[in-house]
Amino acid sequence: MISADLTHASGGHLDGPPPAAAWLNRYAALGSAFHTELPAQGMAKPVWVARSDGLAAELGWPADWWQREGWQALDVLSGNAVWPGMCTLATVYSGHQFGSWAGQLGDGRALLLGEVQTQAGAMELQLKGAGATPYSRMGDGRAVLRSSIREFLCSEAFAGLGIPSTRALAITASALPVRRETLETAAVVTRVAPSFIRFGHFEHFAHTNQHAELRQLADFFIRHHAPECLAAANPYVAMLERVVRQTATLMADWQAVGFCHGVMNTDNMSMLGLTLDYGPFGFMDGFDPGHVCNHSDHQGRYAYARQPNIGLWNLHALAQALLPLMNADDDAEREGAPLLAALDVYKTAFPAALMQRMRAKLGLLTEQADDRALVDDWLKLMAAARADFTQSFRRLSSLTQAEDPAKLRDLFIDQAALAQWLQRYRDRLSAEGRNDDQDRARRMRAVNPAVVLRNHLAEGAIRAAQAGDFSETERLLKVLQRPYDEPERASDAALPPDWAQTLEVSCSS
Template sequence: MKFNEIKLTNPYLNLPQECYDRVEPSPLVKPFLIHANKAVAKLLDMDEEELTTKVFVNFVNGAFLLQGSDTFAMCYAGHQFGHFVPRLGDGRAINIGTVNGLHMQLKGAGETKYSRSGDGRAVLRSSIREYLMSEAMYGLGIETTRALAIIGSEHKVYRENWEKGSIVLRVSPSWVRFGTFEYFAHKKKFKELEALADYTIEESYPYLVNVSDKYLKLFTEVVKKTAKLMAQWQAVGFQHGVMNTDNMSIAGLTLDYGPYAFLDEYDFNNICNHTDQHGRYSFGNQPNIGHWNLQALMVALSSLVHRDKLQKVLEQYANLYTSKYLELMRKKLGLKEEKENDLDFFKHLLGTLQTLSVDYTLFFRTLSRYNGDRTSLLKLGLYHQPMNDWLDVYDKRLKEESVPFIDRSMQMLKTNPKYVLKNYMLQEAIDKAQKGDFSVVDDLFQIAQDPYSEHPQFERWAGVTPEEFKNRKLSCSS
């Protein structure tokens, strides 16, 4: 459709007014388009030709609103690094309306009631990171928010230094967070909490609308989705970096891309957020934090469901997570059969990768072509014996299953990506973008949409992370 034919709805505004605050976007100075996502435009019924127009740039800049748009910021609370903050909210995101069940937000469009002395802006580096990574996670088959477009500008924004302002128009089937429920529970606004729960069920779990014990079953679904999401993150080597409850999606989506990272060399204890001094959100601790955050949500829902019932549901989390993680790891290793010692087998592998400081993504891609010749795998680490020891066990496992090499290899190549968007790759895109060259943004977007293909023109990004760029920590403003 053309822009003048698109009509937005605003279902969130049917909730009590305590849930949001109306606010108008503040456009950036001299905006220009950096990139637009044709696939997301299609989901929104936008004609591809519209993405190249000045009207589209004005739309992403918040200077042009579509029919039916009623802009607002959402209110929520959250546990940040384990400490409860009773009032947070969309400090730099403004909701502009809904199309086809996807809610659009302008991230970086100016101050809101919840900016907490912030400027409500986003800078180019953080916007590029979110735009590319949300599409990369989608390309990997992991539930995530997405983005329609990113614009740059001549607008000056101060962080550690003066930078250029940017806006990402991001979309999601839900922006409701664990912390949204915590906000109303803390304020003892139980009618609003119930209305939010009903809204969430209708939006994200419509099959629960007319069932008995719907609030208990809502929590059951969130536990299942969170366990699955944590297993997917761990299997692919993704670190979120700031798993506060206000950054946890009630719909089981990867939400809010800040100081995230994909593992370079495997390190169970890796920390990607330099604010996280005690490693609360380290790579290996993410599944535990998923449980901790669900426990906080359980407390928030206890006015709707007896806590004993919620607790019994939460007790299923560990088994749900472990079962999904083992399933994903078997696929990564090309294994069909479930064995009692699978967990020990995978721990042996991960311990080997950690001992040898092996690149996580490269190892599994290399293993996808393993047919008995260990040369390429042994080259990944300085010492050969630990890898040989594990491969001895792996060879025995493969022999027991008798799956033809070509079948196993084809499955593994579809499961183990050749490319993930590591931080050094994103930094190259950012460095060039800050000089007005967006070619690397274009290249990485192409990789993000299809990370399992060979892309010979991008081969330089398929190897080990250069030593000087490994395991860099980033800030929450990243």
């Protein structure tokens, strides 16, 4: 157990934690079966790369938290020190990776610091990249600057888009060398979420026949993160249905912005329906339903069009893990019938959530029976032209009853097919009895982003940072926090340059 007294790597002593931080260690209280307590491995001469001032404000911290005298936040968030009350630990979980059982996994390069109280409730803080843990599986437990910038920017970009996600408070870095495909330098991301509990946490205790611990974890999760389930006839089934609904809406969110996760393993699935673990992710440029963003995904398991079904597959794995919690004296429960019924909710919740988002993206205010065909045909048209996903929807907002926007036509090769669909779309808009093009354009631009974190934008920030210039990371963060506004720099919303076609991301990203 780390002492409540703050110990600094150089022997100094910090004056105290942020005044608003009443640290909780509820997960630590579960016991040693759930985690291993150990200190972080710090970095020499760390520097700030970027910080999310908006997230710091949500935590209740003052604007100067990162440089306030006595806090020494740079050392704390680099793994060189702890604030009083923190209890650093790595959690154990297991999971399915690329469809196969991988056995025990765990926080191989993440350390939970504890929970800080905020107006929105308790938030866990976690360091990613602060050294090896018992779950590192021969890894070094480090994160590199390249992948840390990608995670930091995308976490906060998702917050700007309104998509559930873990958040990123800060990145710190040092000259510490880290070997990946090439020699890179180390960085640490401070991640924030109400909970980092994954499907894999439950799978671990089910597959190791630790059923008492499985029940303890489920009770813990329900008590602290899903208390409304306590009133249900079977709280564990209610918990699963809650996760099913949240996962369904998350998958719809991803599909609606053309996002590919890349590593949708069960150990990367959040019990709170959050986007978790940004590794080889990508926002599509040219629309391709079969797009695979992870260069390591040789079978295309996590292709864009497959993500909704993979979400359901992962939920089945979670349901299987919860089976030992069913009443063995009840035939239906013992055989998992209530769990299967909870899973069936996905089959209606996902398509409903996706159509809700697609109607909004098309500026439709009512529901009509042929809306699904209209959306499907629009996506087929985009796919045939490999039209840019983000810009196709954004430029469609400029359509009027009298004119097809030239910038929209520029994205499509088959102009006749485009004109035919646009006439159907106009007819659909007219059927609503609303002909206010300006109002529709305003609503569409409020849900169709002008800017997403395309790979080439992230790459520009990474290259600058690797050369010692962090200003592009900071600038891009501000742009991504307001993704629905037209950016001051037109290139942020422009189609990707030709050189971006050669960019690849893999599991090391």
